[in-house]
Amino acid sequence: MDQVKYTFNIVPVYPVTGDRLVFRIETNIPNFNAANVQWSPGPAAVTGWVEGGQYVIDRTSLSANISYWLNAIYYYNGLNYTSDISISSDQ
Numbered sequence: 393m394d395q396v397k398y399t400f401n402i403v404p405v406y407p408v409t410g411d412r413l414v415f416r417i418e419t420n421i422p423n424f425n426a427a428n429v430q431w432s433p434g435p436a437a438v439t440g441w442v443e444g445g446q447y448v449i450d451r452t453s454l455s456a457n458i459s460y461w462l463n464a465i466y467y468y469n470g471l472n473y474t475s476d477i478s479i480s481s482d483q
Contacts, residue, residue: 400473413449432463454481
């Protein structure tokens, strides 16, 4: 029997308010629990935190002309689901 592959994507939350960039997971994984997502921003100078199952980045910690990223990993039914998104200071 083949394992079912599910979608797992980081998506930005709009509208952007103040100095906060917020990202959430969009997925069709059954019984998905956002609290179990492992988030990893980069480079290390990015200031961010998990809040309500979403990842928040302090936009003031982003410098102009530098590429940033956010990675998310979720383990389900023997598989790691991963997603990446590029971030810029003017996002």
